[in-house]
Amino acid sequence: MTIGKYSSSISALKLDKDVLRKNTLILAEEGSGKTNLASKIRKFAIDSSTPTLYMDFSNPSIDDVEKRYIDSDFNYLRFDESEEFSRSLNALIDARAHIYLAVNPDYFTNKRDKKSTLSQMISNKALLDNYYYFFHEIAQLNAFYTKFEDFLLYLFGLIHMQKFGMTFLTQPHEIFENAQLKLLFSNLFVGRCSNANYFNTAVLKNLGRNRFYFQHRLNHCSLLFNPIKSDIVTIYE
Numbered sequence: 001m002t003i004g005k006y007s008s009s010i011s012a013l014k015l016d017k018d019v020l021r022k023n024t025l026i027l028a029e030e031g032s033g034k035t036n037l038a039s040k041i042r043k044f045a046i047d048s049s050t051p052t053l054y055m056d057f058s059n060p061s062i063d064d065v066e067k068r069y070i071d072s073d074f075n076y077l078r079f080d081e082s083e084e085f086s087r088s089l090n091a092l093i094d095a096r097a098h099i100y101l102a103v104n105p106d107y108f109t110n111k112r113d114k115k116s117t118l119s120q121m122i123s124n125k126a127l128l129d130n131y132y133y134f135f136h137e138i139a140q141l142n143a144f145y146t147k148f149e150d151f152l153l154y155l156f157g158l159i160h161m162q163k164f165g166m167t168f169l170t171q172p173h174e175i176f177e178n179a180q181l182k183l184l185f186s187n188l189f190v191g192r193c194s195n196a197n198y199f200n201t202a203v204l205k206n207l208g209r210n211r212f213y214f215q216h217r218l219n220h221c222s223l224l225f226n227p228i229k230s231d232i233v234t235i236y237e
Contacts, residue, residue: 001047003040006214007232013214015044020132023159023184024167026212027176028191033210034169037189037235038134039068041167045132046073050164051096053131055122058138059104073098079107081117093126108151119154123161133166152181159184188215189233203232210235 004013024041026034045052054069062076075097077088092099109116122133152175159166168185172193175181182188190213193204204213214233217226 001040001044002236003037003044004210004233004235007234009231013233013235015041017048019187020045020048020050020164022186023165024187024189025176025185026167026169026189026191027172027193028189028212029171029193031209032191032207033212033235033237034191035066035068035136036210036237037212038136038167038169039066040235042069042134046098050132051130052098052134053127054098054100054134054136055103056100056136056138057103057105058136059102061102065100065102069100074100076100076102078102079104079118079121081107089121093124093130096130099131119151123158125161128158128161129163132164133162135166135168137168137170152184155184156180186217189213190215207232210237 001015002012003015005011006013019041026037028034042052042054052073056065058064059078061078065074065076075092077085077092077099079085079101089099103118107116107118109119121127127133155166165186170176190204191211192207207213211232211234214231216229218229
């Protein structure tokens with residue numbers, strides 16, 4: 001599946017089956033095209049017969065969901081801790097249906113010794129064995145990063161249990177300068193940043209919509225020693 005083109009060559013940027021086994025970070029400001037890129041990865045997963053769980057932490061109502069996600073594979077749920085929610089979720093999982101989950105991040109616990117109902121749901125074995133995950137983080141939510149920092153580190157354990165990878169969408173934040181977190185992702189799509197400190201390159205400040213600084217770790221035999229290929233890419237709208 002072709003989703004864009006490289007700036008330094010005539011090559012096309014294509015998604016292949018390997019993408020579903022790796023982790024992708026889409027780091028960019030509002031309006032830069034994160035959702036456009038994520039929707040293309042989601043469509044590729046769907047076309048590859050891989051069910052998807054898309055978690056939107058802006059907690060939107062169904063009327064506020066990005067229109068490009070409302071298709072024949074769209075199944076909306078809003079997370080809560082009720083038995084009714086669990087029944088609805090389990091029915092969709094049993095049907096291997098694609099799930100768009102609106103989530104209030106307040107359901108995460110900020111206690112290291114306590115696993116929230118939300119974290120337990122994400123760790124559901126049926127999801128880990130069968131689903132490709134999307135985490136759509138919204139930077140403006142009050143105190144979100146305070147609670148989410150523990151969850152990001154929790155992801156290290158999660159990826160060892162998953163059959164598939166994940167895509168993580170976020171706005172720039174200093175937490176993503178953490179070397180451990182960078183190693184979590186084997187593909188990096190880095191977009192526009194308003195602060196030159198993020199990834200320490202001024203070129204990111206001047207990228208237009210749907211243009212990303214693309215980093216791809218080659219071969220994927222080792223997260224520590226394999227070389228990284230970098231380029232500017234333009235994602236098709």
